[in-house]
Amino acid sequence: MNLRGKYIVVLMGGPGSERKVSLATGAGVAKALVSLGAEVTEVDVRGPDLDLPDQVDIAFLAIHGTFGEDGQLQQILENRGVAYTGDGIKESRLAFDKILSKQKFREYGVSTPESEVIRAGARPSMALPLVVKPPRDGSTVGIQIVREKAELAGALAAAAQHDRELLIEQFIAGRELTIGVLGDLALPILEIIPKSGFYDFNDKYPFLNPQGGGGAQHVCPAAISPALTSTIQELALRANRALGLQVYSRVDVMLSPADEPFVLELNTIPGMTETSLLPDAAAVAGISYPQLCARIIELSLAARPEKK
Numbered sequence: 001m002n003l004r005g006k007y008i009v010v011l012m013g014g015p016g017s018e019r020k021v022s023l024a025t026g027a028g029v030a031k032a033l034v035s036l037g038a039e040v041t042e043v044d045v046r047g048p049d050l051d052l053p054d055q056v057d058i059a060f061l062a063i064h065g066t067f068g069e070d071g072q073l074q075q076i077l078e079n080r081g082v083a084y085t086g087d088g089i090k091e092s093r094l095a096f097d098k099i100l101s102k103q104k105f106r107e108y109g110v111s112t113p114e115s116e117v118i119r120a121g122a123r124p125s126m127a128l129p130l131v132v133k134p135p136r137d138g139s140t141v142g143i144q145i146v147r148e149k150a151e152l153a154g155a156l157a158a159a160a161q162h163d164r165e166l167l168i169e170q171f172i173a174g175r176e177l178t179i180g181v182l183g184d185l186a187l188p189i190l191e192i193i194p195k196s197g198f199y200d201f202n203d204k205y206p207f208l209n210p211q212g213g214g215g216a217q218h219v220c221p222a223a224i225s226p227a228l229t230s231t232i233q234e235l236a237l238r239a240n241r242a243l244g245l246q247v248y249s250r251v252d253v254m255l256s257p258a259d260e261p262f263v264l265e266l267n268t269i270p271g272m273t274e275t276s277l278l279p280d281a282a283a284v285a286g287i288s289y290p291q292l293c294a295r296i297i298e299l300s301l302a303a304r305p306e307k308k
Contacts, residue, residue, distance in 0.1 A: 004037030016066035134162035
């Protein structure tokens, strides 16, 4: 897509827990769009009362997690008649809510770990090991893996700081995979090999805490047979269709020792920083970082042609 002469505002930051990551994503996106000839304004968003320049062609959403991916920002832009990247209000809300998205996965036959939902303060009935997740946050914020009975109370209390409702999920041991999706295209599968054994916030964004010892090895394409690769990519596409997504996402999958893939969740505004997974996978597919940004804009306008 030719972006020369287009006026694009990059919305970054946000009020949520992933603010610093979002600022890094926004800076990278802005630089890429400028390299393609677009006129770009970066806007550090602090809340719903955001100021936008006049006559913007499209807003590139670079706010991860709460406010950016949960439909709030999309609703504000729709009310103002501003075109934006990514999927719409309803789809964003659905994908952001791990409980609702799991229900859709099951309806559409998308394999996903067994789970239950409890109120904060209650105890789960599932057997250990299990994973405790706040259902409405991103970047593994608040997620706790519980292997021993003595760890359960602390994990529940920590996760309850983020939500009054908790998703309890069967723990799947195995290989951590992620699949970027651009429209109807599943990108090469990327395997994540974290240094600490669990791909947490520190592993995802080591540049935010250089002394924290975080980081992970990204292997792309993952060392998986062609037949299984095709199966996992189709599973990622089916997970997107289950949630009504048309633009782009990153699908997180666990591959069990028996080579059974399980979809964990989808990210509708995945990280685009220097260490992020989606740009890595796109590069292996021959799509440069600027081309990836342009493709996201093109797919977004095609999904909502009335907003062009």
